[in-house]
Amino acid sequence: MASPGFDATFYDLQLRIELSPENLVGTVRVRGVAREAMSSLVLDFDPAMRVEGVLDRNGQPLASSRPDGALSITLASTAMVGDTIDVTVYYEGRPQVTGLGGFVFDTNQSGKPAIWSLSEPYGARTWWPSRDHPGDKADSVDVSIEVPQPLTAASNGVLTHVEEVIGGYRRFHFEHRYPIATYLVSVAVAEYDVDTQLYRRPPALAQDLGELELPLVHYSFAGNGAFEGSHPQYGFQYITDIFPVLEHWFGPYPFARELYGHAQFTFGGAMEHQTLSSMTTNYQGTMAHELAHQWFGDSVSPGSWRDLWLNEGFATLGELIYWQATEFPDVHDQIFDIYYRRALQAEGTLVLQDTTDVLDMFAHSRVYAKGWMVLRMLRGIVGESVFREILKAYAADPRYQYGTARTEDFAALAETISGQSLGYFFAQWVTEGDGYPFYSARWGKRPNGASWDVEVTLEQTGNARTFQMPIWIEVQTAAGARQFLVFNQLDVETYIFTVQDEPSGIIVDPDRWILRAEDVVVTHMDASPELPSSGKLSLYPVPAIGRITVESTWGQPVAADLVDGLGRTISTRLLPPGKTDWTLNGLAPGLYGIRTAQGVTHTFILSGQ
Template sequence: MLLTPHARTPRRLKAAALLASAVSVCLVAASAPAAPLGVGDRLFPHLGNPGYDVASYDLSFTYPGSNSEPLQAVTTIDAWTTTPLDRINLDFAHGEVESVEVDGEPASFADAGEDLVVTPEEALPSGSWMRITVKHTSDPVSAEDRDGGWVRTTDGLAMANQADAAHLVFPCNDHPSDKAMFTIRITAPDGYTAVANGLPTGVDRAAGATTWTYRTQHPMATELAQVSIGRSTVLHREGPHGLPVRDVVPTKHRKALEPWLEKTPDQISWMESKVGRYPFETYGLLMADADTGFELETQTLSLFERELFTEPAYPKWYVESIMVHELAHQWFGDSVAPASWSDLWLNEGHATWYEALYAEEKAGKSMEARMKAAYGASDRWRAAGGPPAAPKAPDPGQKISIFRPNVYDGAALALYALRQEIGRETFERLERVWVSRHEDGTATTADFVALASEMSGRDLDGFFQDWLYGEKTPPMPGHPDWKSVAPAAKRHGE
């Protein structure tokens, strides 16, 4: 995710609206009160659920032709139990549940916080294969009510599920540590076009409506799911190695946007020259007519605000570098997903790194100058948001506020320090091995530290402890003259 540099105030989640629009599942009596669970994420303690490992999601959405009305939906989850379960907790927090089945048999269900708690007729032993089918609505709500989930566009809908909003769209295990395969079906009235992650596998037309089916060929975190429904045109071109590149644009803006989209194949080739072959089956940009305040690396189909490309105030080199930021995420954050949200710096730091490197190589924008400026602000960023690998919890009502400067340029600054410390050649080999070794998986900060030590032949634990967890910014290797301006001390009573 990259925040768009508009002069806008972050939206605040309204408590009253949240209460009014909270999950409205039907309550069914159970033997004991249902309770929300989580996988223990430091930043989102109730996100995700223990006890099972999802293998695949099958999502079906029926769009009614209005982006203010609920979609009818069916979510089918195939998973393995990892512990004995007499109840199954799913993350789901905005929709009405009609029914739940476990392995084809009706199951009772209840809501608990932002969990949908399912009770099968018989307890499931550890190591069981289970299929959960939930018939529900999927409800778009006003953007002022919350951040993420369904995003209303001028002509339909798109998704923005980072960091914790996929469960506002469909029941799931909504944590990046549990990646799965996805099949997504969207039915919409004639005149609309629907696109989702992965490759198309079928288009079925019936009286007055069309159903599109897409399937991923690589596992994906729930926060990276994408569905676009709108009066759109899908543009096709070829990337390196015959990679299919497809972009989704509002039909009426096609002519203005296509010159930007023509740049993507060369940008993919540039990234491949840095870190190796593109990791997925397709790529493209979804240019949404929406006011999100950010761009988002949804897997194989990155979400962008159309305004980024049509606002003349943004320099050409800047827009292109933002395109590369989201492209870089396909390696860093998508293919290699964070094991916890405290590992977010691995996503955003690397995407910012390649954004800045592209600007340097293609537009002459000095990486060193950018890093020197970041160093000057680093102590303030750490005070406000925490060190890069131990970010502070999100502000109340602003869950996307974990996306602070400390995990963008602050984290890229730590990568710059690492390159200074171990040398350019070793750093570049490290980057390639990192994305190759953890492809299609998840990884932790400790994994990165261990690999950097392995590749450099040195124990770098102390170096990373200071750069990733220190309250103050350490001296920059090779630049002892760089200074970081400490945050102003608070006056008594503030």
């Protein structure tokens, strides 16, 4: 409903919270720039809130009306492109609870008042007038909150001063000088214990990112000990353990000129309000999730709610990354299992088709768990170091940092940095496809001189589509296991691997790099069937250095492709009967294969020496 041609640049919220009766009195200054000629300004604002008046920048009254779900303000004169629009709205009322909350008057477990906001995705309009869209960020925001004593107020950014106000109130004034989306503007009010810390960036990180001493402020319900915690996995104080892990993966904390902290509320979950996450729990996993949002969700916000997975999938990744780096490895494995199974329950495409049902939008199985698994699969495709480079580049890209991004922006950046074509991946997992693959495998073995050939036929069954994915296959022998990476893109595909010791079994995707049906049926054949021809190929030496010799026992020329570890064709030739040397000059060390026209891939390792 809000004017699409208006670009908000600054909000100044002056709020007074009254408890008896419960009431919110607000004055909001809205400043922005016209991107098209405008004779009126329409803001998102719930009709339950009563507008007392609207003034222009000169203090002159402006006419207004209340179309459904909005506030329409008639400007004193038509604003032309590039003109500044500056109005102040006076209002009051009791906000209606909506979506995940909006603005809530509540009590905590001690029976004391707890007043808070949670505006994601459409709740800001229930308690203050704005252009309530994640794609329109104001350059900065001021929030001033008057509360009856002994309550304390918390909000985004830096607390600049507290002053006594007549009538037994205190006014808390906050300034935040970073771009911010409306849904991230926060109010948290209660009787709080306030604890402070300082995060000093560790020397190893400081060498790459520069030195940092960041103030940390924690607002805990009075007397409940949330800062100290009652268990090694609980306590706001442990945020200093989480920071270096996430900075290692994501780059420098994006709001380093100000601070970070937590404020307790009674929602039952948590919310990544910019610089001050609202928390019900002091559990380290939740703290890691909300801190990760400061990079992904707050600094880089979704250009549309359809791209919500860019928030929640990345923050869930932050949880798993943190647990993997801590002294609680069992926690990581337990959380991994839980989220993996939830991801299998996801319905619909990861990019949301319907953004009207708030509870469906935030289904944990989809935007959280499957969103995380998509990033894990990407990590498996491009490799650990490149994946971390992608995350850091995405967070720091000037096109997106302190702005917004869409799924196609992240996909394009991942392609650029990895040097891989990833269109197939994002189409089947994010933008177009749903579900997941069901794999089954048949395998057999046969001697090959002093070595053993292992033939594996991988089949996708019960799928509405054929998934294209790199997949690890582990061959087990008495001397240990060896893993081979192949690119699977057909319903039925056969691969041949060579190992030194007699194989005893195989495992498909042993480390769950793919979101797939958990049970992979593996069938052992007493003797491998003959290749779909009267001959076979042998490759040597393995590992290869500079070239690979391909020996064919077919009685006629056979078409074959040299492919990389992702199944991409590098070159093609006809292999005559007998031996053929295939030159590998210019190729990077890694896994390659010779794929015949019959669909059988013989893999080999190219050494760099």
